Amino acid sequence: MSVSSSRRFRAAIAAAAVLATALGAGTAAADADPAPTPQTRFHEPRELLRALNVDELAASGWTTAKDSESDDPAAPSGEEPAPAEPAPGPPPPVTHEDLARIVPGMPPEKIDQYLAPLNDAMIHHGIDTPVRQAAFIAQLAVESDSFRTFEEYASGHAYEGRADLGNTQPGDGARFKGRGAIQVTGRHNYEKVSEHTGVDFVANPELLAAPENAFTTAAWYWTSRNLNAVAENEGIVRVSELVNGGHNALDRRIADFQRGLDVLLQP
Known part of the structure; x- marks a missing residue:
């Protein structure tokens, strides 16, 4: 996938986090009970990722930033390029x-x-x-x-x-x-x-x-x-x-x- 796909994936995570926070805040404002607002189920980052079901997103074509960078042909591969073979010399005068x-x-x-x-x-x-x-x-x-x-x-x-x-x-x-x-x-x-x-x-x-x-x-x-x-x-x-x-x-x-x-x- 391209870098823009990776950005859309990160934007989806951020949007989900904002939505979760908004839902929690809205519940607290509508409830007259002064009791403390319960924590959302996205309190921990791993819970947010689990809720987004990263495996399903990957199956549908989403990639992580790391994956996108590895697909970038301009990115360093981490491997030394194979040495170029020397050009053949001129043929001998006499065989x-x-x-x-x-x-x-x-x-x-x-x-x-x-x-x-x-x-x-x-x-x-x-x-x-x-x-x-x-x-x-x-x-x-x-x-x-x-x-x-x-x-x-x-x-x-x-x-x-x-x-x-x-x-x-x-x-x-x-x-x-x-x-x-x-x-x-x-x-x-x-x-x-x-x-x-x-x-x-x-x-x-x-x-x-x-x-x-x-x-x-x-x-x-x-x-x-x-x-x-x-x-x-x-x-x-x-x-x-x-x-x-x-x-x-x-x-x-x-x-x-x-x-x-x-x-x-x-x-």
């Missing part, structure tokens, strides 16, 4: 199915393990279009043997004394051989990626091959060479030259790139 199709040779257990850090690296480094993503994944797939390893199979002795890589100290070739999802190589690159990430890969070069670092460092290498722009403006061959230094496995890189585009451009 499990996408990655399995782009890199057919990738072991399924590796997809489960590496999908989240791969997507995080792309999101945080602006690798955010199908062309950029397809080029990035194609290079990583070749450099890491379809994500089977984050450390170069060769010993690294071939890089010994390579001043262009910063390998100026004895043992630098093997110490700073290719590691990570894109095979970061050479003392100079290890120093730069250490500055970028805050992880000392120069003192601990093996950490660059850890899965939690492999994709972050690959994305660093990618953006440090501005390869997003190269992929979109110069093509996959030029990207491959800047990643690998030549045309090693170029056919495979092109094929993986094209397959990535076919998958990521699907509606």
Whole structure:
């Protein structure tokens, strides 16, 4: 019932009380007997309510003020509102199915393990279009043997004394051989990626091959060479030259790139 109904109910109680008092007073005035006027049967409030038969009034639609207030949608319910569910975030750049199709040779257990850090690296480094993503994944797939390893199979002795890589100290070739999802190589690159990430890969070069670092460092290498722009403006061959230094496995890189585009451009 509405608040106005509650008010009418209270008004009915007040009217009944006034009527009862008036009846008692009228009896005393008409009676010449000076004896004290007897008390009305509504002397106690509970008697008045009993006489009004609140149960019958409620059955006919009357409500108390408390009931009316509880029906008021603006009134506080006394219960904490249920927390709103958070809005769903954007879909990941690449799904499990996408990655399995782009890199057919990738072991399924590796997809489960590496999908989240791969997507995080792309999101945080602006690798955010199908062309950029397809080029990035194609290079990583070749450099890491379809994500089977984050450390170069060769010993690294071939890089010994390579001043262009910063390998100026004895043992630098093997110490700073290719590691990570894109095979970061050479003392100079290890120093730069250490500055970028805050992880000392120069003192601990093996950490660059850890899965939690492999994709972050690959994305660093990618953006440090501005390869997003190269992929979109110069093509996959030029990207491959800047990643690998030549045309090693170029056919495979092109094929993986094209397959990535076919998958990521699907509606």
